[in-house]
Amino acid sequence: MAFSTREKDLEEIIKISTIINSSFDINEVLRRIMDSANKVVKAKASSLLLIDETDNTLYFQVALGDKGDEVKKYKLKIGEGIAGWVAKYSKPLLVPDVKNDKRFYKDISKQINFETKSILCVPLKLRDRTIGVLEVINKNVNDTFSLDDQGLLETFSNLAAIAIENTRSYHDIRLENINLKNELISDKIPTKFIGESKLIKEKLEMADQVAETNTTVLLLGESGTGKELFAEQIHYKSTRRNKSLIKVNCAAIPDTLIETELFGHVKGAFTDAISDKLGKFELANGGTIFLDEIGELSYSVQSKLLRVLQDRIIQKVGGTTSKQADIRLMAATNKNLYEEVKQNRFREDLFFRLNVFPIFIPPLRERKEDIPLLADSFLKRFNQELKKNIKGFTSEAVNILTGYFWPGNVRELQNVIERSVVLCKDEMISRKDLFLGTENMSFKSMDMDAILTLREAVNNFKRDYIIKVLEKTGWKQTKASVVLKIQRTYLSRLISELNISKI
């Protein structure tokens, strides 16, 4: 478009061009662009509206002028009003007198008590797509906007488009970087899910069937049965295997933080929000999100999650825009969700959204055939990690392992094997290394999820076990030391070192 650019206007435009490249804060850049546009075309008010693709409306990203803050509360439908028309047809529109144009949408002006006379509005295009409009209202002096003004406003519109493009690609690059890092971390060959029992084979077949789809998978089962590992298998078998698998432990994040953790927040959303934060859902875009311990989510967060599952749309806390997300969801819980729904602790509608393809991972005691396989593989691993060369298990040890109840499931088995590899001084792991033969022996008192050093874990175990034996022997140290096959003086030293007392 040909138009005469006055020198001062040119200066203003050059100033704005440099701002675009100097700052990443898009809101500020757009505000300054509109401020310049306002000056150059000598308007009373100006706004930049963006299209919200989720509901086909225009919202005010920037609104300058006396009533700027008030006008920001409104949204326009595409096609509604002058701005809506420009957004719909993607053509500039110069309306010298709004009274004579039936496209003009009076309501907003009336409600905010602002007299609109003339409007100039141009589309904001990113490549070939219209993403919003720039609008200036009321020429300063008793004058109307000219074609020159239109040309200038179009220049500002182009600048705004570049600024938005820059930030969006910056944003995308940032996302991609994070994804790449995640890939590097997870580039290791995923741990194989061991198990050849009929029950497990069935589950692995289900995993194969569902992996290639985008179906939501809900993993159920007791703690330590391998739900998380199973989710990994599904992700690595899916077409999303080269994208991120983002894990969120819903139980580990305080209720007040979970929303921003999942959805991110925009700068200024609350006092501590000093910059934009990417949510886990954004990070998982293109890949898979695994929501572990989903039964722990509060009711309010459950509602927010439901929205994402229904529309696959994510919105940052404090943000006005929404984003379409391409995410595969998996979730896990050791809770009985039916029961949780009945007790009104879990939203029924969310439950139905999650329960599309439930897979129940049976407890270890119900698939005893897998115990020797798992034990062997853990032995291999801990031999390597602990630089030992233990050959295997005595048949008595295998019997004990397969006969045990395993309240902590595979996780507990893994811990028991690790401990026995530490303790074992022979070629083969035998009964005495396992500490499982004793009836009533329970590791429930140990926090299996806690992160302990090996020494701490072993000491915890020693303390528990010595207490058990002392209880059985009526706290007679001599008797206990015979059972434990250690010197009485050594037992007495352990008792004081491990802070054991009768109460």
Ligand SMILES: Nc1ncnc2c1ncn2[C@@H]1O[C@H](COP(=O)(O)OP(=O)(O)O)[C@@H](O)[C@H]1O
């Ligand atoms: N079938 C299996 N094969 C190999 N390792 C397993 C298997 N099942 C569980 N594990 C291991 O046991 C531990 C607990 O498994 P996890 O997936 O965290 O259980 P859950 O999520 O059900 O609590 C993990 O270290 C996991 O690698």
Ligand SMILES: [Mg+2]
């Ligand atoms: Mg788990």
